[in-house]
Amino acid sequence: xxxxxxxxxxxxxxxxxxxxxxxxxxxxxxxxxxxxxxxxxxxxxxxxxxxxxxxxxxxxxxxxxxxxxxxxxxxxxxxxxxxxxxxxxxxxxxxxxxxxxxxxxxxxxxxxxxxxxxxxxxxxxxxxxxxxxxxxxxxxxxxxxxxxxxxxxxxxxxxxxxxxxxxxxxxxxxxxxxxxxxxxxxxxxxxxxxxxxxxxxxxxxxxxxxxxxxxxxxxxxxxxxxxxxxxxxxxxxxxxxxxxxxxxxxxxxxxxxxxxxxxxxxxxxxxxxxxxxxxxxxxxxxxxxxxxxxxxxxxxxxxxxxxxxxxxxxxxxxxxxxxxxxxxxxxxxxxxxxxxxxxxxxxxxxxxxxxxxxxxxxxxxxxxxxxxxxxxxxxxxxxxxxxxxxxxxxxxxxxxxxx
Amino acid sequence: xxxxxxxxxxxxxxxxxxxxxxxxxxxxxxxxxxxxxxxxxxxxxxxxxxxxxxxxxxxxxxxxxxxxxxxxxxxxxxxxxxxxxxxxxxxxxxxxxxxxxxxxxxxxxxxxxxxxxxxxxxxxxxxxxxxxxxxxxxxxxxxxxxxxxxxxxxxxxxxxxxxxxxxxxxxxxxxxxxxxxxxxxxxxxxxxxxxxxxxxxxxxxxxxxxxxxxxxxxxxxxxxxxxxxxxxxxxxxxxxxxxxxxxxxxxxxxxxxxxxxxxxxxxxxxxxxxxxxxxxxxxxxxxxxxxxxxxxxxxxxxxxxxxxxxxxxxxxxxxxxxxxxxxxxxxxxxxxxxxxxxxxxxxxxxxxxxxxxxxxxxxxxxxxxxxxxxxxxxxxxxxxxxxxxxxxxxxxxxxxxxx
Numbered sequence: 040x041x042x043x044x045x046x047x048x049x050x051x052x053x054x055x056x057x058x059x060x061x062x063x064x065x066x067x068x069x070x071x072x073x074x075x076x077x078x079x080x081x082x083x084x085x086x087x088x089x090x091x092x093x094x095x096x097x098x099x100x101x102x103x104x105x106x107x108x109x110x111x112x113x114x115x116x117x118x119x120x121x122x123x124x125x126x127x128x129x130x131x132x133x134x135x136x137x138x139x140x141x142x143x144x145x146x147x148x149x150x151x152x153x154x155x156x157x158x159x160x161x162x163x164x165x166x167x168x169x170x171x172x173x174x175x176x177x178x179x180x181x182x183x184x185x186x187x188x189x190x191x192x193x194x195x196x197x198x199x200x201x202x203x204x205x206x207x208x209x210x211x212x213x214x215x216x217x218x219x220x221x222x223x224x225x226x227x228x229x230x231x232x233x234x235x236x237x238x239x240x241x242x243x244x245x246x247x248x249x250x251x252x253x254x255x256x257x258x259x260x261x262x263x264x265x266x267x268x269x270x271x272x273x274x275x276x277x278x279x280x281x282x283x284x285x286x287x288x289x290x291x292x293x294x295x296x297x298x299x300x301x302x303x304x305x306x307x308x309x310x311x312x313x314x315x316x317x318x319x320x321x322x323x324x325x326x327x328x329x330x331x332x333x334x335x336x337x338x339x340x341x342x343x344x345x346x347x348x349x350x351x352x353x354x355x356x357x358x359x360x361x362x363x364x365x366x367x368x369x370x371x372x373x374x375x376x377x378x379x380x381x382x383x384x385x386x387x388x389x390x391x392x393x394x395x396x397x398x399x400x401x402x403x404x405x406x407x408x409x410x411x412x413x414x415x416x417x418x419x420x421x422x423x424x425x426x427x428x429x430x431x432x433x434x435x436x437x438x439x440x441x442x
Numbered sequence: 443x444x445x446x447x448x449x450x451x452x453x454x455x456x457x458x459x460x461x462x463x464x465x466x467x468x469x470x471x472x473x474x475x476x477x478x479x480x481x482x483x484x485x486x487x488x489x490x491x492x493x494x495x496x497x498x499x500x501x502x503x504x505x506x507x508x509x510x511x512x513x514x515x516x517x518x519x520x521x522x523x524x525x526x527x528x529x530x531x532x533x534x535x536x537x538x539x540x541x542x543x544x545x546x547x548x549x550x551x552x553x554x555x556x557x558x559x560x561x562x563x564x565x566x567x568x569x570x571x572x573x574x575x576x577x578x579x580x581x582x583x584x585x586x587x588x589x590x591x592x593x594x595x596x597x598x599x600x601x602x603x604x605x606x607x608x609x610x611x612x613x614x615x616x617x618x619x620x621x622x623x624x625x626x627x628x629x630x631x632x633x634x635x636x637x638x639x640x641x642x643x644x645x646x647x648x649x650x651x652x653x654x655x656x657x658x659x660x661x662x663x664x665x666x667x668x669x670x671x672x673x674x675x676x677x678x679x680x681x682x683x684x685x686x687x688x689x690x691x692x693x694x695x696x697x698x699x700x701x702x703x704x705x706x707x708x709x710x711x712x713x714x715x716x717x718x719x720x721x722x723x724x725x726x727x728x729x730x731x732x733x734x735x736x737x738x739x740x741x742x743x744x745x746x747x748x749x750x751x752x753x754x755x756x757x758x759x760x761x762x763x764x765x766x767x768x769x770x771x772x773x774x775x776x777x778x779x780x781x782x783x784x785x786x787x788x789x790x791x792x793x794x795x796x797x798x799x800x801x802x803x804x805x806x807x808x809x810x811x812x813x814x815x816x817x818x819x820x821x822x823x824x825x826x827x828x829x830x831x832x833x834x835x836x837x838x839x840x841x842x843x844x845x
Binding site for chain 2: 350
């Protein structure tokens, strides 16, 4: 069975009700197919267990395809962007600027100008950035809305990617925040609140709950130094999805119940504050597949290789070359053979002339031949936008959004 | 001093005689600047020590900027491509099709058709590919020129990236080659010779010489099974450049002398054969710099961070996230401070909202501030084309070729 909630009929995959083989025949391969219904289902699952009134944000870096942004913009309460380019895409989705926030440690003057002009919330990463933004706002005759991004002292245990704790280029060290807020009070900036993002890709419910608790407590402590009532607290995200054998989905109900409890006193302390969580991968990662077509089948010294027309130029994380120390297999299948017993153990590689281009190592699959479709699940986030698309001069993948 | 042969004046970098600061002011940052004079000097250094008549090929995957391809096409004897897209670029450089060869384990029918139509040499990766190409050639009424890519039994010790030995998706196992040649003899294909590529990024002269010797010997052995006289032997490449502390440049003179000696008997055995080596990184890697501008300077818990407008979306290998297990620092400098004594130890990071975006860890630099240019050397190969350019929606880097 495929992971997630994709529908399978006669051992073949359906994407939002349409057979993958039809999509591939009509649109070509390699392709990414995204199922908008699964994204909506994920948002609904969050709404069902998260505290009433908690804002859900979509961090568009996870999948910046315009159709995906537009779809999620209708379902969530805000969008988070990480560059001027993403800001343009967020504004193009008709999302109100007040519902967009912009984080990133190296914002240029041009990006700060665009953000101030549009009226989005800028998550301040440093005192220097705060001063540059204040000057830009003054020149524009505007009072930019800001949140202070905080680098907490606590670390998130077992986070896939730690972004808090220790010396970090992200945000302002929590111990420096009161001094920064004192300076901010004298600048022509509209202080809204805090952005505290401690990690990502966390699968352990207890760890995530600890992290959220530390984050809420920190926001309450820092609020005491705020120049005006806190209206906005972005608690970050970090909700992980299972990629590899042995990983299990996050226990969302437990996380939701714990957060609901935490927010009761927090809302009493900060009655004007909207609390938000920021999710990227968790909203889209399990709603997408990467599909390539087998172009060669060969045996080298006893090992069978399936060579596809895809590769790491479309899906770098799949090849194990984007921040991973050891490559692990994503869940994969042969279309038409989903759920059938494995008949052979093969290596699946992409079309690139490099040994890095591995799509599956020693995977058990039903017999597959030239022309068959090779499916990689858990591919809705950090696919083409996080891959070296121009590598070796191959064509970009097709991206298909279906709902 | 910068590595390689870049000229420095008043502690500032010149690229082909022009001050980097001027280029950056005129063209913007982040940018890659490539020095065509250094590429020409490298080709001349090879010609000076390599055997007379040895063909030098440029593997355009290393840097597919059209100006770089056009420049090198005038200096070398052939171009090697790895996709239909690269084939288009090679043909656009006015290089004669007979001087272009096409390798890659997952060539599609469309790519084989384009190669056969253009008349370039196809490096065959498998029996299946051979049969597909023969059928495509027959349908076109052409007899495609082919070389058999061989997966040798020997391995290249200490290669940066092994592409021969063991079970591999690249080429045809050497022990299967005689049977493949017997089948090839009956197909409408024009057999030219062999392509044997055993590794890349080799810095040890002895290792490279051993590899070339094994390669020449293998070509001679396989030639005995050839259906017609061998006219072409591509010995591969593998010539490395120093990136990291402690690495020293390849001893080119020794390699050239050894190869000259090897080719004397080889040419007697294969009198019709042209021998070629295929170089990518070695021709362009040291002729390029990656330049970003510092946009923030901040201290977090005792550590000073310089944040630039660049990042791994332009230069993935620099961040240590493209096939490397451990990140090491490239040689770097502050423009205007080249050759000055270090004044502080800093971490240099890019503008991306991810802890993977590291440009320099604990590097000693003269004091640098917002607005200064941060230079990364050894950046002429596998830069933008090998990086996730769309990651987080930032703009593409400027690329400048100067000669």
